[in-house]
Amino acid sequence: MKPFDKVAIIGVGLIGGSIGLAAKRKGLAREVIGVCRHKESLQKARKKGALDKGTLDYKEAVRDADLVILAAPVRQIIKLAGEIAPYIKEGALVTDAGSTKSDIVSNLDKISRGKGFYFVGAHPLAGSEQRGVAKARADLFEGARCILTKTKATNPSALRRASAFWQEIGSRTTVLSPQEHDKVVALISHLPHLAAVELVKTARSVLNFSSSGFLDTTRIASSDAEIWTDIFFTNKKFVTQAIDNYIKQLKLTKDLIRKEDKSRLSTEFKKVKSLRDGLRK
């Protein structure tokens, strides 16, 4: 794809920093400018080569940018979008990396319509329990899925350009509605996160006995608290549904254990094993 003249990354953490590194490595931007609230993050990001320039001034970062990428926790994205919208160039492409999409997309669809820029929501299913630009990697998105959103307000050519950008930095893109996206991640990301957190709480008195199985199963419970409260609150409906379904499954299995129903329990375990074995490592 033709490189963007100026890419502005709003939020220079693990995700924002990795986007900068990948975009520069792949030659997708003549200039990458990053903005965030912390001077040290900007310095680290420049040192790593994730940015050509860092600034604390959102206005300066966004001015004349052809591509603006919002890489912050969900509610910050919504708040920031409102603040920077007046300074975004007409015709610019705006995308994001927020973990839930319904709230972000409905807000940004509204804002962008009034201001003459194009918004395409995105969620790269990459990252980890770690945060901060120090952990950023040019290959973070390599082979990872990135879900892009499409609504009635989405401009088809903007969607193509946004898809091309996320693909160029390594992701496998899929297009869903914001609601479909939120339902999928409730099951594949938000519920597992809660499951891990509650395992740590439930086993709190015996954590000194943890083995490798427990460590793997609960790795994501080390994630950042602020990011995750945002995620759960902006995906309340699907997350609470997912918890209800999960509890239902747990109760069914508890019942099979109570009754020592070996044939049904082992059939269930075999089905699950074959589903899990089928997922790429």
Place this chain on the structure above:
Amino acid sequence: MKPFDKVAIIGVGLIGGSIGLAAKRKGLAREVIGVCRHKESLQKARKKGALDKGTLDYKEAVRDADLVILAAPVRQIIKLAGEIAPYIKEGALVTDAGSTKSDIVSNLDKISRGKGFYFVGAHPLAGSEQRGVAKARADLFEGARCILTKTKATNPSALRRASAFWQEIGSRTTVLSPQEHDKVVALISHLPHLAAVELVKTARSVLNFSSSGFLDTTRIASSDAEIWTDIFFTNKKFVTQAIDNYIKQLKLTKDLIRKEDKSRLSTEFKKVKSLRDGLRK
């Protein structure tokens, strides 16, 4: 420690094979003989150097052995112990690697008393979702915890010898009663296993979206069905209690999400993150 003249390993899979490899590497046995139902496992084990000799005949394996190690699924251990007991040498040390301890230890305490050998229950918290001697490794127990059991029937000198053996092959040993053991593993191993299984079931319709977080959290759901039904049925009381407590925690968190109680939810997440960060990697 002084090497054993003859060590018999009953069940030559991931655990039995790894015990053989480790015992031979550390010079803990003049001869290691393995027994199981499958000729191919014995051949593989001999090829890997986990055994000096393999046999399908339990009687032959056990005869004159100074150390007998039962490395099979829980209910098979109980069944096999009854069958081989008449052939175990008087004064021999018998230990096991079963994943639950109350049933095994109460059975073996009874059997050993009548037959003049010494039993000390053990559970190495090692292994993985894989099984079979092909995956056996001499360093499987290196740094892993091994819980040994102590009851009124336990001979103190046998407990010391069993501890020394498990330590020599690399484990960090701890002594608990069988009931304490079963309560600990219900929380640190059995509940996480179920949590992973139910996550796969709940997210079954969207598994093609799994990211690295989901894969880690559900790795142990790939474990063997037969081994795990045994585990759950022989630890029913503590496992069902653990499930109940887990469901209680999930419901509390669901409520905080429903009410958007940011301060309490993020306090909880921070507490859990600090507990989880504190565990060795």
